[in-house]
Amino acid sequence: MIKAEKVFLRYSDGTVALRDVNLSVKPGEFVYIVGPSGSGKTSLLKLLMGIEFPSAGSLYVMDQPIVRKETRNIRMLRRNIGPVFQEFRLIQGRTALDNVLMGMRFLDIPKRQMINSAKDALIKVGLEHKASVMVEKLSYGEAQRVAIARAVARKPALILADEPTGNLDYDNAINIMNLLYTLRDKNTTVLATTHATHLIDNYQKTTLIRVEEGRIYVEHRGEQA
Amino acid sequence: MKNAFYFIRESVRIFRNSKVLNLFSFFGTALILFLLAIVVCIWSISSQLTVMLREEAEISAYFKKDVENTAELLNMIEQIDGVRNVMLVDEAEARSRMEKTLGEESGILNLFDENPFEAYFEVKIHLDRMDSVFAQISNLNGIDYVRENREVLEQIEGISKVLEVLGYIVIAAVSITTLVIISHMIRQGIYQNHEQIKTLILLGAPDNFINFPYVLLGFLLTFGGGIAATVFINILIHQGYSRLGRTLPFIPLPPKNQLVYGLSIFLLSVSAALGILVVCSAFTPPGRRIRVLLNHL
Numbered sequence: 001m002i003k004a005e006k007v008f009l010r011y012s013d014g015t016v017a018l019r020d021v022n023l024s025v026k027p028g029e030f031v032y033i034v035g036p037s038g039s040g041k042t043s044l045l046k047l048l049m050g051i052e053f054p055s056a057g058s059l060y061v062m063d064q065p066i067v068r069k070e071t072r073n074i075r076m077l078r079r080n081i082g083p084v085f086q087e088f089r090l091i092q093g094r095t096a097l098d099n100v101l102m103g104m105r106f107l108d109i110p111k112r113q114m115i116n117s118a119k120d121a122l123i124k125v126g127l128e129h130k131a132s133v134m135v136e137k138l139s140y141g142e143a144q145r146v147a148i149a150r151a152v153a154r155k156p157a158l159i160l161a162d163e164p165t166g167n168l169d170y171d172n173a174i175n176i177m178n179l180l181y182t183l184r185d186k187n188t189t190v191l192a193t194t195h196a197t198h199l200i201d202n203y204q205k206t207t208l209i210r211v212e213e214g215r216i217y218v219e220h221r222g223e224q225a
Numbered sequence: 226m227k228n229a230f231y232f233i234r235e236s237v238r239i240f241r242n243s244k245v246l247n248l249f250s251f252f253g254t255a256l257i258l259f260l261l262a263i264v265v266c267i268w269s270i271s272s273q274l275t276v277m278l279r280e281e282a283e284i285s286a287y288f289k290k291d292v293e294n295t296a297e298l299l300n301m302i303e304q305i306d307g308v309r310n311v312m313l314v315d316e317a318e319a320r321s322r323m324e325k326t327l328g329e330e331s332g333i334l335n336l337f338d339e340n341p342f343e344a345y346f347e348v349k350i351h352l353d354r355m356d357s358v359f360a361q362i363s364n365l366n367g368i369d370y371v372r373e374n375r376e377v378l379e380q381i382e383g384i385s386k387v388l389e390v391l392g393y394i395v396i397a398a399v400s401i402t403t404l405v406i407i408s409h410m411i412r413q414g415i416y417q418n419h420e421q422i423k424t425l426i427l428l429g430a431p432d433n434f435i436n437f438p439y440v441l442l443g444f445l446l447t448f449g450g451g452i453a454a455t456v457f458i459n460i461l462i463h464q465g466y467s468r469l470g471r472t473l474p475f476i477p478l479p480p481k482n483q484l485v486y487g488l489s490i491f492l493l494s495v496s497a498a499l500g501i502l503v504v505c506s507a508f509t510p511p512g513r514r515i516r517v518l519l520n521h522l
Contacts, residue, residue, distance in 0.1 A: 049427065093238070102425070106434040111227040117458045206444030 001027045001158060001189045004102055006171050007057035009043055009214075017043035019058070019214045022099070024148070027157070027206070028184045033193040035211035041193040042086060044211065045160050049072035049083055054138065062157060079107060082151030082193075084161035088143050090135045096122060096146045097131040103150040121153035122146075124179050126172065141166045153215065159183065162194040165199065173199060228434070235438035247446065252412045254403050254450030260495060262458040262488050263401045268388035269487070273479045275385045282352040284359060285372045287345045292367040295344075302346055303363045307354025315344045352417065380506070400499060407443045407503045414439050426472065444500035451496020453490045462488070504519045 002025035009018040017040045025031055031042045046052040049061060050066050060067040064077045082103075086103075090099050100118040109117070116127035122128050125145040135143055144167045151159055160181065165173035177199050178189050184205075200206065226468065241246045288298060295313055324331040334341075348360045355375055363371050374493070375475035425435050437499045466481045478484075 023279065026312055051427070075426065075431070078427065081429070082425060084425070089420075091421050091424060103428050105228050105231060106425075107429045114227075 001025050001029070001062060002191075003058075003060045004047075005013040006056050007047070007059050009040075009047060009052060010055040017214055018047070018216075021216050022207070023216065023218065026190055027190060029207055030181060030184050030203065030205065031189070031190050031191045031207040031209060033191060033209045033211060034195070034200075034214065035193075038216045042146055042162055043214075044086045044129040044209075045162050045191065046214070048158075048160055049081060054133060067146045081154035082154055082159040083143075083145050084151045084159070084164045086162040086166070089185050090143055090150075093134065094138055095132050095134055095141075096127060096149075096167075099135055099146055100150045100153050104154045107154060109154075117147070117153045117155065121149035124152065125149045126175060126208055141169065141172060145172065145176065146167060146181070152179065155186070155188075155194065157188060159188060159190045159192075161190070162213040163194060164192050165194060165196050174202070177202070232441055236442040239418065239438055239442050242417055243410075245411060246413065247410060247442075249266065250406050251446050251450055251453070253406055254447055254496075255453035256453035257399050257402055258451055258492055259457045261395050261495070262454055262492055264388065264392050264395045264462070264486065265491060266458065266462070266488060268278065268392045269484060270384040270478060271388055274278050282355070283374070284348040284350055284355070286348055286362050287343055287369045287372070288367050289369045298365065298367050299346060301365055302348055302362060307358040308348055309349050309351060310349040313344065314347050314348045315355050316340050316342050319344065340360070340421055342511065380486055396495070399451055400502070403447060403499050404502060404506060407447050407499075408506055410446065411439045411443045411503070414442065440504045443503040447500035447503055448493075448496050449501075451492050454496070455492045459485055 002023060004023040006020050007018060007021040007023075008016065009021075010016050014109075021044070032042060043051060043052065047066060048061055050061075050071075053066060053068045062077060062080060064070065064073055065107060066074065067187065069100055085183050091102055093168055094102070097118055100121055101114060102115045104117065117130065119131065122131050125148055127142060127145050127149065129140060130138060130146075135146060138146065144164070148161070148164055161180065164180065166177055173196060180192060181203055194200070200208065206221050209216050209220045210219065255386060286302065288295065292298060299311050299313055302308060317340070319335065320340050323342065335442065348358070356372060356384055359371055359373055362368060406407065462481065462485050466478065469478065
């Protein structure tokens with residue numbers, strides 16, 4: 001699913017965000033990325049989404065090389081990824097349901113199935129009663145759950161979530177974690193950054209990636225699929 | 226097809242985001258197309274007038290009062306190369322024709338005590354032989370003087386050619402201006418919604434999906450402008466015919482319905498073609514450059 005070898009990421013201002021990253025993630029794996037602020041967690045997710053490109057080394061996501069000249073193919077690759085952005089990136093002036101649908105309209109999914117998937121995803125994140133509410137009227141936590149619903153509804157092969165529980169209370173955070181965890185049953189790979197390390201202990205068969213000053217340390221917990 | 230309603234709704238939303246600017250674009254396009262229609266309308270009328278006058282090219286040959294055998298003179302004129310037809314128009318016929326031409330205003334002729342019109346030969350000719358025919362008729366014994374309408378005909382032909390050239394220039398100007406206005410509106414919409422577009426790019430949406438609402442709006446603004454211009458020109462023609470027809474009976478206007486129908490088809494075709502050009506321009510290198518720019522925002 002993901003294969004990185006000796007990947008470095010250096011920004012144009014000279015900052016080295018990631019150094020010598022070696023990583024292999026299999027389909028259906030559930031991966032937490034933890035580390036202090038500024039350690040490189042979000043940079044790693046940006047690399048995996050093709051928003052940033054490795055300065056050195058090789059990176060493949062679903063067999064797609066992440067290199068600048070492959071922009072068109074990376075756009076295609078993103079159709080198989082369910083992203084949850086730290087800043088949510090919901091489209092203003094639309095309802096929660098519209099936002100979830102927006103992630104699927106251009107995919108090869110029949111209309112009826114698309115609507116059902118969107119509604120189902122909103123039920124899973126506990127927001128079915130807010131489906132027709134404009135996203136700017138939602139609370140921060142609710143907006144975050146809409147972003148998660150948008151990522152989940154399109155049934156991607158890979159979910160990349162940046163702090164998916166960052167603005168949620170404990171109950172909702174557990175609910176979202178459970179939702180993401182159950183996706184592994186459908187062979188969906190999940191990579192999620194988090195500061196909430198206390199939530200991770202609830203799950204077995206996970207992979208923990210600790211990021212410190214741009215270097216990653218991988219730890220397999222329990223028996224991986 | 227599953228997104229047809231979504232695309233329409235998005236286009237309406239983009240329109241509403243810059244309602245005033247989009248309305249100005251719409252009316253601007255409508256007025257430009259309206260101006261084009263006026264030029265084409267005048268050109269059409271002058272062309273028709275030229276064609277009609279060419280077909281009616283004739284010389285009026287007035288004979289001396291002492292000529293007794295007008296039949297012989299008529300026969301001599303008929304023999305001249307370039308003459309198509311000769312007819313004697315007597316004083317009564319000349320008056321009757323003027324009465325027809327003046328219509329309701331013909332009462333003015335009753336102010337004369339005697340019939341002021343002279344008898345003459347109406348000589349239909351081939352226009353390209355006018356010079357030689359004119360000279361030969363002038364030299365015939367019994368001919369007093371000859372009058373021809375070549376100068377008027379040439380002037381009208383000249384005006385018609387100028388209008389034709391002007392028409393092409395206006396068509397080019399209208400096309401460029403409309404494309405610039407509408408393309409600018411599309412780009413304005415894209416910049417206003419760049420955050421939304423960036424999100425869609427990050428979600429993997431293809432360019433066509435992202436572009437379509439903007440392109441649809443551009444097409445609708447252009448074609449809508451064409452429809453509005455068609456309505457304006459229809460009103461103008463109806464008003465013009467009812468007023469010009471009364472005050473300028475000498476101008477042979479083409480049939481109203483024919484002119485209205487022709488101009489309507491022309492305007493709708495031009496606006497649709499321009500709309501399609503707008504659509505195509507969104508997929509040309511400048512359009513792609515905007516997307517590249519957005520990719521790096």
